[in-house]
Structure formats: structure tokens, C-alpha cells
Amino acid sequence: MTHHIAHKKVTWLELFYDLIYVAAISITAHVLTHAHHGAIDASIILKYTLIFVPLWWAWTGFTVYVNRFGKDDTAQRINYFVQMAFVIVMAASINVDFEAYYLYFMIGYVGIRLSTVWMYARIWKNGKSEPRSIARFLTLSFLVGALISFSSVLLPDDWKFIALYAGIFLDIVLPLIGRRILVRLPVHHPHLLERYGLVTIILLGEMILVIVNGLREETVTISTVVAALIGFVMAVAIWWHYFESSEHTAEEEQKNSGQLVIYGHLFMYMSLGIIASVVHYGFHHDLSVRNFGWLAWSGFGLYTLSAALVFHQRAKSKRQRVFAFYMPAGLLVVAAVVLLMLPTVTAVYAALAGCFVVQALLVVVGLRGKGLR
Template identity: 35%
Template sequence: MKSLKYYEKNRHATWLELFFDLIFVVAIGKVTHILGDVHQGHFEHEQLWTFLLLFVPLWWLWSSHTIYSNRFDTDSNPHRLATLFIMLLLIVLSALIGEKPEVNYPLVIACYFGIRVIISIMYISSRSKLDGRGEFASRLGFALLVSAVVTISSVLFDPPMRYLVAYFGIFLDVLLPVFVGSILKPLPAHTEHLVERLGLLTLILLGESVISLSAGLSNIQWDRYNVMTAITGFIMICSIWWIYFESFYLLSNNESNMTGHALIYSHLFLFMGLALLANLIRHAILNDIAIRDFQIMSIIGMALFFIGKQYGYFIAVPKIRKYILQNTLIVLSLGGLVIFMPRVEYILVGLTATMICYVFLNFRYRGIFINRP
């Protein structure tokens, strides 16, 4: 049996993990596309709920596999085969995703169940990989099987009860690693590896934002507003990259015994914020959205992005908590002001300016840490 990659010096994401991320983004792209259309300038309530109901389970599939790999990956043939089969189910699942989740619901939930079962078996089989803490892997694996059974049992019910049952099982899935970990004390998260995985996925999702920007520029009638919006959209994406990765080294250098849950769970909000902002850039270019909807989704997207980005730092780096609270309050307050501008193009410019403002605000605590790479 191969040894755990957890103990390798200078550990990095494996080629298989990078491949897994690409497949995952295909599925996330299908979900994000649900917000790509508006109806007479407005998002429909069913459209927004569908986005939320599909986004959370997909995020958890990626997160749960990442949590497992962070501690128990051996890059062995069984691990590779299990991960590749998960990727196959993700492809099938992404092909079934649409704006009407009830149409293919049994097949979608079956794919989700299959992935959860594979991850559970991976946990259970990892018991022998650790001497003192193998019980954590075994118990968590069996607990996750129970929550997976709860989720698939939702096919026995009609809407909306089936969604309540399915999400009850999903929330059990999300909370079980925390509860089991608090009792059995698993290995601390491999911080450098976890931060790298999150950063790589964020980078790929930013690439999806560029694709959304490019798609919005196809077959449009060019005018000064389109040009301004396209340039502003790209500057916003660059600003998001700068905000996310400028202080990334603070997480990588963190030496506490983190479980990693703060980083994993906060990125749900960050990823959702990125999805909303990417769609808003596209709608601003097409000018096909009512300004009221644009205002609401803009402030929600900004809030989700900054809350998701900041919470992990707030937990992991206590030295900068004061700056985190101040900077976040300033940028969200500015964002709340600029959304009242008279055109969606101007609002996008204002939101981009607030992000650039945040970049400069971050310079205030750079001197606190001397050993920056």
C-alpha cells in the first residue's frame, strides 16, 4: 500500500486532482448558466431557487472529496479508479441538469447518491492507513452512508417534500465531518494542500467568468456602453483575482491545527458570489436586465464573495481581524451606495471601483507579516 501523501514534503495537488477540478467546473458551469437568461428583464423566483438547490450539492461533492483527499489520498490505483468513476458520474449529472430539476430528479439524485457512496467507501477503506486516528475515517464513512440513504429516499416523496428530505440528508452530510471530528479528533488539515486546491478551483472559476464575458460580447451591436462595460468587466475579474490571491500567503503560512472546515464552508459563499458576478457582467453587456434586479443581485454577489473570502482569514489569521472587519464594512458600504446609479453599466463601474478600493485597503496590514514569499 502506498503511504499517505499527507506526510510528503512540499506536497502539491496531484494531476488527478486537477483533472477532477476541470470536470467539476463543467457541472458548475451548467448550474451557473441557469442565471444566464432573464425573462422580460427579470430573474424568476423558480430560476433562483433552482440555482441554489443545484449549486449547494455540487459544491459539497467537490468539498467532501477534497476533504477526504487532503488527509487520506495515497494516489494509489484504487483511489484513482474511485475518483475517475466519481468524475464519470459528475459528467452524467451535469448532462441531466436543467432549469426544471423535477424532470430528471430521480437520475440526478441517483448520481449524487452514487458519488456519496463511493466517498463513504473510500473513508471506510482508509481505516488501515492510520494507526491512532483510523477510527475517525471508519465512523465518518458509515455516517455518510446513512445521510446518503436519507437523500436518495427523497425520490419516494412528491415536491416540495422531496427537496426537504434531500436537503436534510445533504445537511447531515455537511455537518457530520464537524461533529465526528470534534469527538474523534482527526488529523489536522494539510493547510498548504487545502489552500492550493481552493485557489486552483477559484482560478478555474475566474476563467469561467472570462468565458461568460466573451460570450456576452458575441453578436452584439457595439456602442460606447458596450465597450465601457466589457473593459470594466475584465477589470472587475482582475480585481477579484487580486483581492483573492494578494493575501493568499497568509493562509498557506498558517501553522495552527486547522480542520479546514472554515475554509471549505466559507468558499461556498465565495463560489456563489463569483457565479452571480460573472452573470451580472454578461447581463450588463447585453443590457437585457432590469436595473432593480441588477441592483439586488449585485449587492448579494458582492456580499457573498467578500463574506466567503474573509471568513477563512478571520478564523485562521487572528492578527488581522480588525482590518478584515474594517475593510469589509467599507467596501460593502461603498457597494451599497453605487448600486443606486442610474444605469447598469455605471453600477458595474462603481462596483469595480469599490473592489479596487479594497485592494488598496489591504495594503494596510501587509507590513504585519515580514516573512512574505
């Protein structure tokens, strides 16, 4: 009973922690809604990526620590609240004019990473045998990455961005290089999927917020009602596909480093940000039909590929491979043709929702075929 109560406390605190990221995620997705002359400038897409990656990695770093070593003690609770404060600093500094707010963004990111390093260092100092060796590896790896990123304050012009992202890149790559070390202490797979599922709900909530804002900002007409319905159907289809797949994957016994789940969700979360911007442009027709089609297909494609990576990594039988890889690949090809050929924004928007509905149905059919539903 005591263990169950402690777990509930950690779960509620984790949810509180996730909710602090809502503002940062919302603002980051909003970066893509700055269109000019019917197109999104390449620099905007680059900024979206450069902002999203450290935001995802900052959240992921502490989430994976809690998954392996977390316990509901005072030090961990304080660390949660310290990181929340740094997340607020990051969120306040997210802007299309990234250069002007760079210093605050960097301080927020490095603060989160150093507080995570401190938690790993505690395990290194006080832990035993295997957990201690893994904590030592991650402490040193993440400390080097954070210090490289922090060194960017000493550099001029674009060199500061190079240093910041060099540190982030090293931070992300070193666990991949050290995978053989990390598998000695596998992640708790169901808990990891639950944590990423909570953030997925937040991102789907961002889509709903875009729909609500679209209805509030525009005169209510048949066009805006249709746009809202299409966006809602799309959010429901993504929810259905994601959580049907996640529930099934969580039931499988897996003892590994969880890196397919961890890194695959980077692209999945980026895709959901893109799809939220698609919903925005479904109300505000600021993109040309062709550019809207490319944006829609990019979001769908990135989601489909990342979902295959995260949820269908263990497909072995022929039927499993058909539903896990071949049908999504075929749907991706069909989507490319349809979304880039339709004549109006509304038609592309509706077709994208249809692609997600078909994808959700494929999962349902696939699971029923395996006797799991």
C-alpha cells in the same frame, strides 16, 4: 525524490478532476441568466442554490478525503475516474426545469458520495488508531446522508426534494457536530487552500468566458467594449484579492479541521457564480437598474463576508482587525448605498468593479503594513 514525484502525480490528477467540474459549474451559473420582465424570479434563485450546494459538497467531500488520507494508489485513481463519470451525469442534468432532470441529478450526486464513503471505509478497515476512528465516524455519517438522499426515489412529488436535501443537510452538518473528533487529525492547510484556489481559478475562468461570449454575441460597440473592460478589471481584482489573501493564510501554521476554509468557500463560490451572472447582465441589459444593483451587491456582499471568514479568522492585533473586518464591513455598507442608488446599469457595473479594486488594494496595504509584502 520519490515522494515529490508521487505528489506531482496526485496534483495533476486533482487538476484533471477539477476540470470535470467546469461544465457543471458553468451550467449552474447560467441558471441565474434567466430573467423575465427586468427581474430574476425567486424560484430561479432558489434553484441556483439547490443545485450549487450539492455540487459543492460532492467536490468538497472527496477533496477533503484526499487531503487527510489520499495517496497515489490504483484504488484512489479509479475512484477519481468513477466520480468524474458521475459528475458528467450531474452536469448533464442541470437545468432550470430541475424537476424533469431530478432523477439523473440525484443519481450523479449519490454516486459521488457513495464512492467517497467507500474510500473512507477502506481506511476504517485497514487504518490504525486515530485515522481509523476518524474514518469510521465519516464513513457512517456520510453513508447515512447518502442513503437518505437516495431514498428520495421512493417518494412522490415534492417529498423527493425534501428527502434529497435532508440527506445533504445531514451530510454537511455531521462533520460540524463532530469537529472535536476531526481535529485529532488536522487537515493539511496549504494543500487545502491550493485545492480551493484551483476551483476559484475555474470560476474566474467562467467570468472570462462570459466576457468572450458577450463580445461574440453582441455587435462590437463602445458599450460592449466598456462592458468587457469592466468585467476583466473585476476578474483581475478578485484574483488579486483572493490569491494575496490565500497565500498569506497558507503561510500561517494551522492545525485544525479546516472547516472555516471548507464551509466558507461554499458562499465564496456561490458569490462568484452570482458575479459571473452580473457580468452577463453587464452586456445584456435584461434587468432593471434596481434589480441589477441588488444582484451586484448580493454578489459583492457574499464574497466579502465569505472572504473574511476564510482568510481573516486569526486576526488578533488592532491593525489586523481593521484590515480584516472593519474596512471590508465599511466597504460593504458604502457598496450597498452606491450600487442601489446609481441611475444606470453601466454605472452600477463600473461601481461594482471599483469596489473589488478597492478591496484588493486594502489587502495589499494591509499585508505591507505587517511587513509581509
